[in-house]
Amino acid sequence: MTTAPKRILMAKTGLDGHWRGPTIVARALRDAGFEVIMVGMVTADEVVRAAIDEDVDLVGLNIGGHVDVAERAIAAIREARPELPIFCGGVVPPWAKKRLEEKGVEVYPPGSQLPEIVDAARRLTRWQAD
Amino acid sequence: MNFSGLKGNYFLLFVNKSFLASRRPATPVSARPIPQVHGRMNHDSRPRRWNTVSGIPLKSFYSAEDVPAEHRRIMDAAPGAAPFHRGAYATGYRTKAWRIFQLSGFGKPEDENERIKFLLANGETGFLMEHDRNTADHCYNVDHPDVLARREDVGLTGAVMQSVRDIAICMDGLPIESTYGHAGGAVVQHAPFALAGYWTVAKRRGLDLRTLAGTGQSDFFLTYLGCVTKQQIPTPAGLRFNADIMEFCSKHLPRWVPVSIAGYNGADSGLNAFQELGALFANAVEYLDEIKRRGSMSLEEAARGCGGVSFRMSMDIIEEACKLRAARLMWTQLLERRYGITNPKVANLRIHCVTAGSMMTWQQPLNNIVRGTLMALAGVLGGVQSLGVSGYDEALSIPSEHAHQMSVRIQQVLQNETNLAAVTDPLGGSYYVETLTAQLVERAWQFFDEIEQQGGFLATLDSGWLHARAAENQHAEFMAQDSGERVVVGVTDFREDISPYEVDGFMGVDDAFDVAIARLEEVRRTRGERRAGDALRELERVCRGSDNIMPAMMEALDAEVTLGEVGDVWRGVFGDWNTPIQT
Amino acid sequence: MSSAAPLQELFDRGRRGERGALARLLSVAEAGGAQAAQLDALCAAAAAPRARSIGITGAPGAGKSTLTAALLGVARNADQRAAVLAIDPSSPLTGGAILGDRVRMHQAAVDEGVFIRSMASRGQQGGLAQAASLGVRVLEACGWPWILLETVGIGQVEVEISGRADLVVVVLNPGWGDEIQANKAGLMEVADIFVINKADREGVAQTRRDIEGAIAARPGGQQIPVIETIATRGEGVPELWQAIVERHAALDASGELAVRRRARIAAELESAALSALRGRLAAAMAAEEGVRLRERIASGDCGIHEGVATLLGNIVRD
Known part of the structure; x- marks a missing residue:
């Protein structure tokens, strides 16, 4: 394989320590050949720092609480690296999902199947030039 | 539809919305396409392995010969008598219905107070006072940078209670003398604060603590397995806390269940039925061995204190009911074989169950009412003493008023309309149930032995072994969904949803953070600073030594010390648990 | 990217x-x-001015990430800027990886004086050490004065990577006598400083004896510091930092550092050359000429030794 693996940052916007969901997604992405950089529970500033320093190709946010918190992180990432794609998962009510989708962020609520998420990761990182 | 601006009567709004505003336009029948079952059409053509969820192979029917001989010998014991697998009490639900006991809490303490009163008025018979997890889990005040950065989340997962004043507001007018209350404090480093706070409020009300009934949690499964925080006191310090709480209760609150070992979070992280059983009893052994080592109270009393445990109820109805029968059997065996305890008032394990939140789907949430009912049924068939049913909107948010009410109604239907209360252990004697109970016990003891071989429950948490077992199962579960082996209605298959009712979830209130900040400042400004300072210093001194921390905690809460200050003591004295997993 | x-x-x-x-x-x-x-x-x-590079290695579970995070804290208190290259293994099957070292470094999360980079091994045995070495040089060129190279495991590759640093810290836990005996990949020989982390556990004294026994035969073995730490409480970490600073200064003053760097260059050159050669060999074997050569050997027209000479000639020529 001559192309370098794509790098995905996985971060949690809430202060909720449940790890099962992000871990399962991280493993599925690893098994699909991605490098998954896990940063745990981070603020907007922290996720931006990691997105820059790790030169990632995609950011995955796990939302455990209010969508406003996630939106702050999204806005900060977009300011620092406007071209960087972002997708989310986690417990969000339908109205919050719509709000995020209107902002161009794909949302994968509980019950989303792993192949769907992996396909999304492939698609979102495909147009990053090598 | 965004509820976040509303502070009033959510229930009426939901009713109005569901029947009027959010009825989706109906598609004429002729215009609808034939629903495609996504992917997997013909289930019958796949070769199918028939197992319980935990992997125990199942025969297509059972007969007398299937029941293992050893189990047959004890099969016909009566409920309320050793080995108790048939039930903790002889007369079962005829004399004492299971407690309807819902996890509840959000917003300012007064919001939580209101929701608890709502639930009590609607028929719950015990209440659970959940503290806001953003502050409680880490013992931070709301002005901590990590909390400030997530201010909208404050008050979402429980009410913000930073001092005894907040706890008093939350408990205002609650019938704590006559109703069984759970004081909060699910996370181990938070438990002393929650308990001391609750008890201090009770004392201030003039109640004799010796008569106060209720329960704490202080749950290793949640704290160190299911919900790994950024910072937590290390497991040995957690063990010390829990043993201190047990000792304190034996001296001052004999009717209080000091800690509740809750397998729920082990199960919801991925441990299967027999792993949940084995690990739960390994946890109990840590408590009992520690008390034994201290020699500070009678082991029987300690066992009685540990004897109120919690299990998860999930969708394999029969296996889950058998799990509770197995649990009671194992507790009797454990006490007798390891500690020489046979007192029937100690050996009868009392069980609280919570239905699996992770089984609630985001898609077609009204289906979750069915799921909640089935999982509750499993608990009833298994003989629970108290039961909490997850809200049907669990995968979307914290429970709305209606979802909460529905959780209570489900249990009321079971209690009043089904005649299930008439007979204890209705499944007893079934060849299948007795065989499966015995098989669960066998596998659970094997898992327990594996844990003991590694140095015990704490060692398997510290090393991450238990997390690895949980993660393995989760991975297998997702592979099963992917391959079509596991069907989840509305998620993997049968995805068409024509429900006219939009379920919006519930996002708490808007002002929890602002009010909390103001109250924090007020406490700091108006409390007796000398007394608070002295209390904190004393707390630190006790923590560095080996005395029981609870008397110092009681003084600290009464002196109006804040949550963050207590957390700072923990961090200064005990350091941080070395998490074995990356989260 | x-x-x-x-x-x-x-x-x-x-x-x-x-x-x-x-x-x-x-x-x-x-x-x-x-x-x-x-x-x-x-x-x-x-x-660019030389950076001071420190390799931190040891078996999984030793608490290296937590220790590295604690070291960063001490370095920052001493007003030193520091970069971390955290290297984790890739899955040999899928080529992907889960890189989780950052999680433990959340205190450094927005500190301008810290740069953390997670690197996966990407299944390239020799190439990983090369990438890590180049990574160190890049950080150096961009003005980072301290570079911590954190690797998981004590296999050949990890030891090689650590060897690309000026100074190697090996992290053990109490009770790891067997690990010390096994002396995988010569870990006991490369260490400049030993750390017994999780020193609140039992067996510290014995482990110290085991280490001392294992390094007794080394020249200068007596001078190798063995430092006890409890990384989760920050205990022993200032002492470790001090030992690192002092050892590095001593190596520099005695000229040992320069010797090591030259040896490192030689090792890197050899490794890179071998890597390149391997690539060219594969290409030569697969090329038309290579295939024909193999046929000729198979049919007895040409001996192996002659075949080798031809192949090497092809490689040099191309």
Whole structure:
């Protein structure tokens, strides 16, 4: 394989320590050949720092609480690296999902199947030039 | 539809919305396409392995010969008598219905107070006072940078209670003398604060603590397995806390269940039925061995204190009911074989169950009412003493008023309309149930032995072994969904949803953070600073030594010390648990 | 990751302190190939002041990440800027990886004086050490005075990577006598400092004796510090930092550092050359001439030794 693996940052916007969901997604992405950089529970500033320093190709946010918190992180990432794609998962009510989708962020609520998420990761990182 | 601006009567709004505003336009029948079952059409053509969820192979029917001989010998014991697998009490639900006991809490303490009163008025018979997890889990005040950065989340997962004043507001007018209350404090480093706070409020009300009934949690499964925080006191310090709480209760609150070992979070992280059983009893052994080592109270009393445990109820109805029968059997065996305890008032394990939140789907949430009912049924068939049913909107948010009410109604239907209360252990004697109970016990003891071989429950948490077992199962579960082996209605298959009712979830209130900040400042400004300072210093001194921390905690809460200050003591004295997993 | 900006421009921006540019340069280093070679040349030409590089290694579970995080804290208190390269294994099957070292370094999460980069092994045995070495040079070129190279495990590759640092810290836990006996990949020989982390557990004294026994035969073995730490409480970490600073200064003053660097260059050169040769050999074998050569050997027209000479000639020629 001559192309370098794509790098995905996985971060949690809430202060909720449940790890099962992000871990399962991280493993599925690893098994699909991605490098998954896990940063745990981070603020907007922290996720931006990691997105820059790790030169990632995609950011995955796990939302455990209010969508406003996630939106702050999204806005900060977009300011620092406007071209960087972002997708989310986690417990969000339908109205919050719509709000995020209107902002161009794909949302994968509980019950989303792993192949769907992996396909999304492939698609979102495909147009990053090598 | 965004509820976040509303502070009033959510229930009426939901009713109005569901029947009027959010009825989706109906598609004429002729215009609808034939629903495609996504992917997997013909289930019958796949070769199918028939197992319980935990992997125990199942025969297509059972007969007398299937029941293992050893189990047959004890099969016909009566409920309320050793080995108790048939039930903790002889007369079962005829004399004492299971407690309807819902996890509840959000917003300012007064919001939580209101929701608890709502639930009590609607028929719950015990209440659970959940503290806001953003502050409680880490013992931070709301002005901590990590909390400030997530201010909208404050008050979402429980009410913000930073001092005894907040706890008093939350408990205002609650019938704590006559109703069984759970004081909060699910996370181990938070438990002393929650308990001391609750008890201090009770004392201030003039109640004799010796008569106060209720329960704490202080749950290793949640704290160190299911919900790994950024910072937590290390497991040995957690063990010390829990043993201190047990000792304190034996001296001052004999009717209080000091800690509740809750397998729920082990199960919801991925441990299967027999792993949940084995690990739960390994946890109990840590408590009992520690008390034994201290020699500070009678082991029987300690066992009685540990004897109120919690299990998860999930969708394999029969296996889950058998799990509770197995649990009671194992507790009797454990006490007798390891500690020489046979007192029937100690050996009868009392069980609280919570239905699996992770089984609630985001898609077609009204289906979750069915799921909640089935999982509750499993608990009833298994003989629970108290039961909490997850809200049907669990995968979307914290429970709305209606979802909460529905959780209570489900249990009321079971209690009043089904005649299930008439007979204890209705499944007893079934060849299948007795065989499966015995098989669960066998596998659970094997898992327990594996844990003991590694140095015990704490060692398997510290090393991450238990997390690895949980993660393995989760991975297998997702592979099963992917391959079509596991069907989840509305998620993997049968995805068409024509429900006219939009379920919006519930996002708490808007002002929890602002009010909390103001109250924090007020406490700091108006409390007796000398007394608070002295209390904190004393707390630190006790923590560095080996005395029981609870008397110092009681003084600290009464002196109006804040949550963050207590957390700072923990961090200064005990350091941080070395998490074995990356989260 | 975009290589649209010419490498020189990216390099200049990195040298000026732009973190985004530095991050992309590190990606170039990781990817290897022609661009990495070009980057290597730029680093050499820049002749930046030498950074002090510290390898931190040890078996999984020793608490290296937590220790590294604690060291960062001490370094920052001493007003030192520090970068971390945290290297984790890739899955040999899928080529993917889960890199989780950052999680433990959340205190450093927005500190301008810290740069953390997670690197996966990408299944390239020799190439990983190369990528790590180049990564160190890039960080050096961009002005980072301290570089911590954290690797998981104590296999051949990890030891080789640690060997690319000026000074190696080996992290053990109490009760790891067996690990010490096994002396995998010669870990006991490469260590400049030993750390017994989780020193609140039982068996510290015995482990100390085991270490001392294992290094007794080494020249200068008596001088090797064995430091006890409890990384989760920060205990012993200031002492460790002090030992690192002092050992590094001593190595520098005695000229040992320069000797090591030359040896390292030799090792790196050999490793890179072997890597390149392997590639060319594979290409030569697969080429038309290589296939025909094999047929000739098979049919007895040509002996193996003659075949080797021809093949090597082809490689040099091409």
